[in-house]
Amino acid sequence: SFIRRYAFNMNKVVKREKGGSLHTKWRSSGHEGGCSWLIALNRKRESKISAGTSKTKRKKPKSKFSHVPDGAWYISKIADGHAQFCSSSARITSEFLEEQPGFRAAIVKGHSTSLPRVVNNMSFLQEFAKANAGSHVCCQLDDKGRFFRAFLSIGSVVSIQDALLPVWECDGTHMKGPMYNGIFAVAYVHKETVGNFAWFLANCIVAGLNLQDRPTFCDRGKQLGAQVVLAKVGLKVHLKFCSVHIRFNVMDTFKSLKLNMQSVKNDILALQDASTTAGFDHVASSIEGRYPTGISKIVADQLVEEQVFRYLRSIHPTDWCVVGYMQPTAEEKKWLADSWDPFSSHGDPLTLFGVRTTSAAEGENNGLLWKGVRNKLVLGSMMTYCARAIEVVQKRKV
Incomplete structure (x- = not known):
């Protein structure tokens, strides 16, 4: 056992x-x-030498197991x-x-x-759910009976979601930011994959998190594929892209141009902050003039030139800009259709309450890393998360 x-x-x-x-x-x-x-x-x-034999015979032979x-x-x-x-x-x-x-x-x-x-993870999770009303747990094994992944949400935290900022942030444990209300759900998986993100988001919905009418901030990673998987079974998730990650991607894509990171950051945040179509077009035009040089790459066996301006224009405004977050007027709908017809959005226009990055999730991840969450087994990681959740709830008095 x-x-x-x-x-x-x-x-x-x-x-x-x-x-x-x-x-x-x-x-x-x-x-x-x-x-x-x-x-x-x-x-x-046990030795077969009897007490009645001679002293010489009773002497045990020396061997490598003599000390046993x-x-x-x-x-x-x-x-x-x-x-x-x-x-x-x-x-x-x-x-x-x-x-x-x-x-x-x-x-x-x-x-x-x-x-x-020694712990039995499945039993612990089941007992946790019984002792904490409204909590949702899920532990899966692979086809050989080995641990595969686990999910945990705390019911008392989920029950107060309507009293908190109605914006979700989703990320893996790799990263910083002070403005958050705490983590609502956590999963322990072997790596960030489309399947694991789809499983995680589906469990969030089962746990009672309102993903269908609130924006979920993320980077442009495996969550996009997970959204497609969930849509096939009728589960809707509105993904919004982190502006900081877009800056990272621009700097990485155009690193051969040796762009000024602060200048790129200011331009991207200015474009994200545009609340009108005219304001968006004005900032976009400025970016086009500031970074005229592009990079050449092969796309579909053809040599094409990509520029910072075109790269940012390929991201639908509804996915990351203020002008795309508001319910569009007839004029704005035409503007979106004319300029971004080849590019699809990843969610409906939803109010973001000033949020534009995943810094909250990253900040909490950073806190978990300092608690040694990566160096623990499954139960230890889950207990670390529970302790961290209690700290956040007490600190914010929610």
Whole structure:
């Protein structure tokens, strides 16, 4: 039980290939392309030398197992197979393994180390949901029974969403910003993928978060693909693009031009802040004149020149500019249709209350990183998030 649960936390599967009173063999395998290992344990037999034999015969022969008490378990074989890009120790010794608290807890009767170190994640999440009304939890395994991903939202936090700023921000844990009301939902996944983002956003909807009538800020990453997936099953999410990420993308796309980052930032924020079609066109015209030089690249086997102005014009105003956030007049609808007909928007016009970046989510992510969330197993990460959520709620007195 201990070994299986510990392996589950480490994203591995453990099978007991052989078992008995004197010999046990355990084999573990990670995800495809991961490391695997085998450990064989033997129990030392009791000595057959009787007390009535001669002193010479009663003397036990010296061997490498002489220090092992009769009836005790010892490691008879270790076989570890490292994946090509594994960065761990090349070869583990029996002596090193025997000193590990987890291993000692697995074979030493009454060893208490297993109690705080081993958890059953699914049971914990289920108990958490029972103890916290309105909370939503979801834990999934892969086809081999290994941990795959987990979701958690706290019901008491979700229940007050209508009293807070009606703008969502969505991001992975990589980044800063003070103006936020706290994280409402968190997921523990292996990487940022379209499937994981779709699963996460769908769980947010099931948890009661109102995504259908509020803007969700994000970078232009996997969330776009997730939006398409959710739309196929009738779930609507209104994505808005972070202005800071657009600046990052411009600087990266046109890095060969060695643009001034502060100048680019000011121009992008000015374009984002335009509240009228005339104001937008004026700022766009200024940007076109300020960055006349472009870069050449191959698109569909053709050499084309891309400029900063054209790059920004390829992003629909409804996705990131104030003029696109307001309900358009008939004149503005014509302006949008004439200028952005080839480009689709990723949501309806919605009020943003002055928000234009994902800095809040990034700021909270930064706080979680300082709490060591990346260095913990699943349960530890979830508990770190819960503690952080309590801190934010108490601080803001919501």
